[in-house]
Amino acid sequence: MNKNLIVLSDSYKVSHHRQYPPNTEVIYSYFESRGGKFSATKFFGLQYYLKEYLEGKVVTKEKIEEADNLFSKHFVNTKLFNREGWEYILDKHDGMLPVVIKAVPEGKLVTVSNVLMTIENTDPKCYWLTNYLETLLVQVWYGTTVATLSYYMKEMITRFLEETGDPSLVNFKLHDFGFRGVSSVESAAVGGAAHLVNFMGTDTMAALVLAREYYKADMPGFSIPAAEHSTLTSWGRENEALAMENMLTQYPEGLVACVSDSFDIYRACEIIWGSLLKDRVLARNGTLVVRPDSGNPPEVVVKVLNILGEKFGYERNKKGFKVLDPHVRVIQGDGCNYEMCERILEAMKICEWSADNVAFGMGGGLLQNLNRDTQRFAFKCSAVKVAGEWRDVFKCPVTDLGKISKAGRLRLVPMMNAAGGTSYQTVSELANVHGRDILVEVFRDGKILKDYTFDEVRSANKEEK
Numbered sequence: 001m002n003k004n005l006i007v008l009s010d011s012y013k014v015s016h017h018r019q020y021p022p023n024t025e026v027i028y029s030y031f032e033s034r035g036g037k038f039s040a041t042k043f044f045g046l047q048y049y050l051k052e053y054l055e056g057k058v059v060t061k062e063k064i065e066e067a068d069n070l071f072s073k074h075f076v077n078t079k080l081f082n083r084e085g086w087e088y089i090l091d092k093h094d095g096m097l098p099v100v101i102k103a104v105p106e107g108k109l110v111t112v113s114n115v116l117m118t119i120e121n122t123d124p125k126c127y128w129l130t131n132y133l134e135t136l137l138v139q140v141w142y143g144t145t146v147a148t149l150s151y152y153m154k155e156m157i158t159r160f161l162e163e164t165g166d167p168s169l170v171n172f173k174l175h176d177f178g179f180r181g182v183s184s185v186e187s188a189a190v191g192g193a194a195h196l197v198n199f200m201g202t203d204t205m206a207a208l209v210l211a212r213e214y215y216k217a218d219m220p221g222f223s224i225p226a227a228e229h230s231t232l233t234s235w236g237r238e239n240e241a242l243a244m245e246n247m248l249t250q251y252p253e254g255l256v257a258c259v260s261d262s263f264d265i266y267r268a269c270e271i272i273w274g275s276l277l278k279d280r281v282l283a284r285n286g287t288l289v290v291r292p293d294s295g296n297p298p299e300v301v302v303k304v305l306n307i308l309g310e311k312f313g314y315e316r317n318k319k320g321f322k323v324l325d326p327h328v329r330v331i332q333g334d335g336c337n338y339e340m341c342e343r344i345l346e347a348m349k350i351c352e353w354s355a356d357n358v359a360f361g362m363g364g365g366l367l368q369n370l371n372r373d374t375q376r377f378a379f380k381c382s383a384v385k386v387a388g389e390w391r392d393v394f395k396c397p398v399t400d401l402g403k404i405s406k407a408g409r410l411r412l413v414p415m416m417n418a419a420g421g422t423s424y425q426t427v428s429e430l431a432n433v434h435g436r437d438i439l440v441e442v443f444r445d446g447k448i449l450k451d452y453t454f455d456e457v458r459s460a461n462k463e464e465k
Contacts, residue, residue, distance in 0.1 A: 004063040004066055004067060006063055008053065008135065008136050009133070009135045009136065010134075011074065013131065014071060014082070015080045016131065017082040017128035020127060020128065021384070022386075024384060025124035025127055025385045025386065025388070026120055026130075026384065026385035027121060027127050027131060027384055028118065028119075029131055029381045030117065030119075030379070030380060030406060031116050031119075031378070031379045032112075032113065032114060033112045034112065034113060034376040034402065034403070035112045035375070035376050036373070036375035038149070038152050040109050041110060041145070041147075041375055042108070042144065042150075042197065042198075043104050043105070043107065043110060043116050043140075043144050043147075044107060044144050044193075044194045045106075045139075045142065045144060045190050045194060046101075047106060047214060047442070047448075047451070047452055048143070048189075048193075050101070050443050050448055051214050054097055054133075054136075054443065054446070055446065055447070055448055056095075056096065057095035057446070058096070058097060058446070059089045059095035059096075060090065061090065064083060064086050064090065067081065067086070068081050068083055082128065085125075089129075092125075095446075096446025096447070097129065097133075097446050098121055099119055099120065099122060099129060099133065099443070099444075100119070100120055100122050100443065100444045100445070101118070101119045101137075101443040101444075102117065102118045102119075102441050102442065104412060104438060104440070105438070105440055105457075105460050106457045106460065107456070107457035107458060108460045108461060111423055113426070114412055114424050115412050115426045116140075116144075117140070117439075118409075118439060119133065122444065124385075130381075131379075134379045137379065138372070138377065138379045141372045141377040142187065142190055142372075143191065145370050146367060147194035147197045147198065148375060149370065149374075150174065150195045150198040150366065151197075151198050152338065153174050153341065153362075154173075156338065156345075157170055157174065157360075160349065160355040163319070163355075164349055164354040164356070165317060165321060165323065165354035165355050165356035166356055169356060171199055171201075172199070172200055172222075172359060173355075173359050174195075174201065174341075174366075175201035175202065175203065175223075175331070175333075175359060175361045176192050176204045176207065176221075176361075176362065176367070177203055177204075177333055177363040178192065178204055178363040178368065179192065179204040179206060179367075180363070182364075182368050183368070187368075188204050188206040188207065188367065189204075189206035190210065191207075191366070191367040192204035192206060192207025192367065193207040193211045193215070193220070195366060196454075197457055197458055199221075200220075200221060202221035202222075203223050203226075208221055215453055216451075216453045217453070217454035224255040224257060224289075225250075225257070226256070226257035226258070226289075226291075227243075227258045227291075229293075232258075232259065232262050233262050237263055240263060240272065241272045244260070244268070244272050244273070244277060245277055248280050248281065248284065248288070251286075253284065254285075254287075256288060256289065257289040257291055258288065258289070258290060258291060259293050260291060260292065261295070265292050265300065265304065269304055269307040269311070270311065273288070273290065273308070273311070274312065278311060278312070281327050281328065287326060287327055287329055288327060288328055289328075289359070290304060290328065290331075291330070291332070291361075292334070293334045294334060297332055297334065298340075298346075298347035300332075301330060301347070301348065302347050305324070305353050308328050309324060309353075313325050317354055321354035322352050322357075323357060324357050329358070329359070330358045331358065331359045331360065332344060332358060332359075332361070333363070335365075336360050336361065336362045336365050336366075337362070337369065338365075341362075378405070380394075380406070382405065382406050382408055382409070382410065390409070392407040394406060406426065409428065409430075410429060410439075411426070411427050411437040412426055413433055413435030413436065413438070415435070
């Protein structure tokens with residue numbers, strides 16, 4: 001993909017340098033979640049976009065020429081390109097972007113309707129640059145939304161583990177199966193890394209690369225050997241038992257997952273795993289993870305647990321719920337989203353099965369079945385400086401009061417909530433509200449000022465618990 005920043009914006013923004021008031025010097029804008037599916041968002045991904053697209057000398061003579069050529073053909077019968085403005089950045093700032101960006105620490109959980117990021121130009125001749133960068137910066141919605149969904153999945157799974165089993169197991173209870181289901185490799189990398197802010201299991205290797213390259217991670221996620229339908233059905237239906245036995249032969253120790261619904265999931269659990277291969281499963285120094293992959297998930301998972309419990313045995317834990325012999329577990333990877341996983345765990349609880357017995361694999365439900373409106377993200381101008389004087393700026397459409405935007409230069413300050421924990425409030429820079437601004441200056445004039453490690457992102461909220 002072309003990384004010429006000048007062409008990584010919406011077409012209509014090319015014309016905006018002519019539309020601001022005369023003598024405009026600074027445009028100040030902010031980014032927020034106005035609400036949505038979840039009551040808070042877990043901020044993640046800005047550092048990737050800063051390093052990949054904004055850091056360093058991003059404006060060159062060649063890129064200006066490329067943009068001029070593109071725009072001269074794209075905009076019919078009019079000359080809109082602000083060539084003079086981009087050449088000024090090249091000559092005056094050596095191609096470095098004269099803007100300052102402040103943001104909440106990556107990994108921070110912030111209640112909706114609060115500022116998450118602000119940006120303003122640092123050179124009065126580049127007032128038009130602030131919102132030219134909106135298109136790219138708003139893409140932070142994606143990593144933040146995935147991290148948010150994953151966080152609330154963890155909260156929900158933890159709740160069931162606390163009620164029925166061992167909460168310490170939660171980090172490996174939601175596995176990322178989403179690489180093939182997203183729209184691009186970049187989406188897989190950003191979204192997959194966002195999931196790893198909360199969990200430790202993934203099959204999305206692009207996420208590992210991003211976390212290591214852009215967040216100094218060592219190894220943020222883990223996986224295990226696992227079968228797919230092609231590796232089992234290639235043996236033929238009549239040799240299904242041999243195919244499954246081969247899995248035990250090839251991986252004699254540790255965790256191994258085997259999709260088992262190629263023909264009949266219940267027969268596979270009862271006859272193949274539970275009878276023909278039972279002794280081999282119990283003799284392994286490790287755990288066989290049986291994967292159903294079709295049918296009505298709550299019904300199928302419970303029935304599979306019942307069969308495996310009958311064949312391999314189970315114990316009641318201290319909370320009174322059934323836990324399979326440790327040589328056998330289940331992973332449900334088909335049709336999973338937040339609501340379905342909750343339904344599965346509720347069905348298991350009703351049937352007295354501990355959440356310890358199951359893990360989930362999410363693909364499109366984790367990385368693809370969401371959009372910018374899942375959390376209603378918006379980027380708006382809230383202040384301008386014209387002829388040396390600051391003006392508050394906002395929108396207030398009578399047709400949708402939910403789209404009223406904030407006014408003025410903003411701070412995000414911590415507040416004590418009713419439960420004794422920390423929440424946040426967005427206030428004007430001039431408001432008489434005590435509390436340090438938690439927005440951190442992360443970028444100024446082409447340079448990254450705060451370089452978060454993946455460990456820091458994961459631990460961003462620990463001091464508040």
